[in-house]
Amino acid sequence: MTRKLLLLACCIFLLAGSAAAEAVPCDRDGSGTLTASELAAAILDSLDARFMGGTVQAPSPDDLRDAAFVYEYWDGKALTITDSSGRTTTLTRPLKRIAVFNSDTVEMMRSIGVEPDRVVGVSKYTLDDPTYFPEYRGKANLGSVWSPDYEQAAAVRPDAVFLYATISQSSCDDIEKTLASIDPSIRFFRFDSYRPAAYAVEVRTMGLLLGKAEGAERFLAFHGSVMDTVAERIASIPTDDRVPVYLESWNDYKSAGKGSGYDEKIELAGGRNIFSDTTIEYPTVDPEAVISRNPDVIVKIVGAGELVFGGYGDDDSSSFKAVHRAIESRPVWDQIGAVRGGRVHIIHSDAIGGPEYFIGVAYMATWFYPDLFPDLDPRAVHQQYLSEFQRLDYDLDEHGMFVYPYDG
Amino acid sequence: MAPKRAVLLCVLIFLFTAPVTAVSVERTLTSSENDLEVTLTVTGIPIGGIVETIPDGCTWAGTDHPDDQTRVSGQNVAFAVIGEEAIRYRVQGPSEAGEEIAGTWENLQTGESGVVGSDGPKTSGEVAQTATPTAPGFEWAAALAAFAVVFGRRCRR
Numbered sequence: 001m002t003r004k005l006l007l008l009a010c011c012i013f014l015l016a017g018s019a020a021a022e023a024v025p026c027d028r029d030g031s032g033t034l035t036a037s038e039l040a041a042a043i044l045d046s047l048d049a050r051f052m053g054g055t056v057q058a059p060s061p062d063d064l065r066d067a068a069f070v071y072e073y074w075d076g077k078a079l080t081i082t083d084s085s086g087r088t089t090t091l092t093r094p095l096k097r098i099a100v101f102n103s104d105t106v107e108m109m110r111s112i113g114v115e116p117d118r119v120v121g122v123s124k125y126t127l128d129d130p131t132y133f134p135e136y137r138g139k140a141n142l143g144s145v146w147s148p149d150y151e152q153a154a155a156v157r158p159d160a161v162f163l164y165a166t167i168s169q170s171s172c173d174d175i176e177k178t179l180a181s182i183d184p185s186i187r188f189f190r191f192d193s194y195r196p197a198a199y200a201v202e203v204r205t206m207g208l209l210l211g212k213a214e215g216a217e218r219f220l221a222f223h224g225s226v227m228d229t230v231a232e233r234i235a236s237i238p239t240d241d242r243v244p245v246y247l248e249s250w251n252d253y254k255s256a257g258k259g260s261g262y263d264e265k266i267e268l269a270g271g272r273n274i275f276s277d278t279t280i281e282y283p284t285v286d287p288e289a290v291i292s293r294n295p296d297v298i299v300k301i302v303g304a305g306e307l308v309f310g311g312y313g314d315d316d317s318s319s320f321k322a323v324h325r326a327i328e329s330r331p332v333w334d335q336i337g338a339v340r341g342g343r344v345h346i347i348h349s350d351a352i353g354g355p356e357y358f359i360g361v362a363y364m365a366t367w368f369y370p371d372l373f374p375d376l377d378p379r380a381v382h383q384q385y386l387s388e389f390q391r392l393d394y395d396l397d398e399h400g401m402f403v404y405p406y407d408g
Numbered sequence: 409m410a411p412k413r414a415v416l417l418c419v420l421i422f423l424f425t426a427p428v429t430a431v432s433v434e435r436t437l438t439s440s441e442n443d444l445e446v447t448l449t450v451t452g453i454p455i456g457g458i459v460e461t462i463p464d465g466c467t468w469a470g471t472d473h474p475d476d477q478t479r480v481s482g483q484n485v486a487f488a489v490i491g492e493e494a495i496r497y498r499v500q501g502p503s504e505a506g507e508e509i510a511g512t513w514e515n516l517q518t519g520e521s522g523v524v525g526s527d528g529p530k531t532s533g534e535v536a537q538t539a540t541p542t543a544p545g546f547e548w549a550a551a552l553a554a555f556a557v558v559f560g561r562r563c564r565r
Contacts, residue, residue, distance in 0.1 A: 036490050040477040043457045043488035043516070051459045051512075052481040068455040068516035071490070 024078055024092045026059050026067035034076035039067055069094040073211035081209055084165035084198055085190035094211060095187070099158035100126070101145050101175065104193035105206075106133060107355045111389045112207050113215035120156040131312055132392070145171045154182045165190035165198075194354045196264050196361075199223075219389055226358050226381050227268070230365045233372045234270030243368040245271035246295035246338065248327075250305035250349070255285045262301075265357055269364035270372075271297065291332055297367055298338040300327060303349035310348040310401040312394065320346050320404035343367065346404040356385055363403055379406075433458060433513045433524045439503035443469070446509065448487070448495040448524065456515045458487045458495070458524065463508035466501030473497065489513075 026042040027034045046064050048054030059067070070076060070092065080090045099121040100106050106119070106126050121140035126133050140156045143149035145168045153161070153175075161179060163172040176188045189209070191202050200220055207216025234242075245266050247256050256262035257278035266273045274293040275285060302323060303311050309319040324346055333339050345367050352360025362378035379396055386392045394400070431452035438445045444466070448458060462468065462483050471478055473495045477488040487495050499505070511524030 037476050039455070039490060040474070040488035043455075043490075044477070044479040044486050047457045047459050047486040047488075048479055048481065052479070052484040052486060054481060065516050065519065072455055072517065 022078070022090070022092050024067070024070055024076065025063040027076075032077060034067055034071050036071070039071050039076075042067055066093040069211055073208075073213065079208065081205055083189045083205065084192055084202055087188075087190065089187055089189065091187070091209075095160040095209065097157060097159045098162060099140075099142055099153055099156060099160070100162045101142055101148070101172075102162055102164050102191065102193060103129070103133070104354045105162050105191050106136065107390070108191070108193040108203060108206060109210070110391065111215075111219045111355065111385075112203060112210070112212040114206075114210050114212055118210070120158055121153060132390075145175060148175050148178075150178055150182070153179055157183070158186055160187045160189060162189050162191060165192045166195070167192065194357060195261060196268060196357055199355075199357075222384065222389065223358055226362050226376075229376060230269060230361060230373075234365065234369065237270060237369075239272070242270055242272040243297055244274050244293065244295045245297045245299060245364075245368065246274050246290050246293070246336075247299045247301070249282065249301050250303065250307040251284075252306075253285050253287060253290075254282055257281050257283050261353075261357075265352065265361055266299075266364065269361045269368055271364060271368050287330065287333075291336055294335075294337050296337045296341065296343060297364075298327060298336070298344040299364060299367070300324075300344070300346045301349055301352065302346055303353070311350040312400050314401050315399050317401055317404060320401055324404055348402045351382060351402040356382070359385060378403075431515060431518075431520060431522070433511070433522070435509065435511065435525050437506035437509075439506060442500055442502070444499045444501060444503065444506050446497050446499065446506070448497075448511070450489055450493050450495065450513075453489055453513065453515045453517075454491055455517055456489045456513060458489060458511055458513045460485045460487070460497075460509060460511040460524070462499050463501070463505050466499045466505045469498040469500050471495065471497035 023030065024032065024034045026038055028038050028041070042059045042064055045054070045056045045058040046061070048056055049058035070078075073094075078090050078092045080088060082088045096118055097120045098118055100109070100119055101123050103123055103126040106122055109119070110116075116135040116139075119136065119139060121142045122133070122136050123144050124141055125144065126136050127139070127141050130137050140152045141149060142153050145164060148171075158179075161175070163175060172190065179186055180188070191206065192198060193202055195202075200223070203216045203220055203223075204213070207213040247262050247266060248254065249256070249262075255275045255278075256266070256273060257280045258273075258276045259279075260281045263273045263276055274290070274295050275283060278285075300323060302309065302320065307319070307323065309316075324344060327333065327344050328339050338344055345363075347360055347363060350356070351363065359378055359382045362376055362381050366373045366376055366378060382402065383396050386394050386396070396402075432449075433453070434449040434451070436447040436449065438447070446460070448460075450456075450458075462485065464483065466483070468480050468485065471485075471487075473487055473492070477490065477492075479486045485497065489495070499509075509525070512521060513524055514521040
């Protein structure tokens with residue numbers, strides 16, 4: 001009996017300790033809400049102790065800054081959020097040391113204005129791309145979700161780790177398990193940051209989580225101005241009248257099946273994926289099937305796999321031209337409507353495959369229905385994304401190869 | 409993102425500076441006979457603190473800032489800033505004493521701190537002083553402010 005009581009006491013003590021650790025900083029009455037009056041008292045105590053010779057017990061600088069954040073961005077209360085994996089987490093302090101394994105999430109964080117000094121480590125892919133992510137040069141290299149560097153990840157003492165939500169789930173689960181065993185206080189969040197269906201929700205969740213709700217709304221207004229324009233104009237086109245599209249990835253004849261990301265993007269742009277009846281996410285299709293389904297538009301993705309060229313680090317259009325020519329020269333493909341009509345388009349994955357997917361959707365919409373979008377300039381959308389939201393000084397009129405042919 | 413982007417390192421110029429919000433605390437003095445009204449105009453500091461040191465010979469006479477956001481101790485006055493863009497307070501003393509008021513501010517969201525009045529007096533009768541943000545760290549700013557007071561006093565001797 002005594003032993004049971006002791007165990008109970010220990011549990012109560014641990015729970016109490018845990019509750020204390022989870023309290024909103026400077027919430028003196030422990031009500032769970034940091035009021036203006038409590039925050040003011042904390043600020044004055046801190047100033048008094050440091051500069052006015054006061055002897056009051058002042059909050060630590062960390063507590064004070066955390067309290068200011070919680071008051072300003074979370075209405076003085078603990079924040080409970082649900083990430084894209086469905087996990088719910090409650091926070092009483094801001095995240096200040098974030099390790100991000102997902103470069104798409106790094107890009108999304110930049111879109112909403114998250115300061116890079118809150119990130120302590122990034123994936124090798126982010127570091128391999130110093131032109132696009134210059135501010136992360138010198139950050140700890142966490143490896144990748146498939147080959148994580150646990151030593152580095154633990155060494156940077158993250159308070160949070162961001163991982164993919166729906167891809168490489170088992171690898172991400174392993175990372176969570178291992179890092180949690182090293183430091184149980186680490187919080188884990190899952191975001192894909194590239195899936196159109198979850199995009200706006202993820203941007204908003206990220207904004208709330210990181211105190212960038214205004215930045216998130218500003219970015220979503222821009223994103224929405226493009227996506228809403230496209231959606232409104234294609235809405236009146238009956239399903240059967242939608243342009244049939246063949247999309248091919250960087251591997252020849254590898255297309256997109258129902259439910260895949262590219263299938264979703266074709267649909268968003270008002271097209272009808274000719275292989276949407278395939279349940280395999282990325283099926284390898286028979287060239288004869290493409291001929292028989294006779295797409296009006298062909299969209300070829302480059303920038304990865306066997307076709308690593310173009311994008312931000314390449315101004316040369318010759319490889320795009322070669323791919324374009326090769327598609328038009330495929331045996332018997334001159335019978336396909338898209339080839340006969342000169343509607344074969346090449347697009348780089350950096351303009352459609354990640355958080356910037358809406359740029360690719362804008363391009364496709366203009367390719368599918370040029371008459372519907374005489375005023376939509378995807379290149380201008382891309383430029384605004386880079387200048388205003390990615391904060392990069394990159395002139396698309398001077399550099400980069402993202403689409404071919406370009407009619408702008 | 410393609411690793412090949414690295415090739416154009418020289419072409420791209422990194423501009424990633426967080427959107428710059430002008431941060432300053434401007435002090436405006438209005439004097440009449442033996443009274444000084446001080447207005448602190450706070451820009452870009454949603455949550456922070458300000459400590460003003462009023463010179464010897466001046467007496468604290470009150471403020472319109474909320475009581476629970478103000479603390480007076482000797483010649484020092486601390487203000488907690490929570491969304492306010494202006495703080496007005498009054499002191500009694502000679503009009504020239506306004507030039508000796510020294511202050512420091514701290515932005516609790518960014519960790520920036522600075523000195524109120526680092527630009528010095530601008531016009532007679534009404535004095536506008538501004539501070540520019542500096543690297544995080546409040547203590548040095550306080551030291552600088554203290555130095556400014558001492559230096560100012562020495563100059564007048």
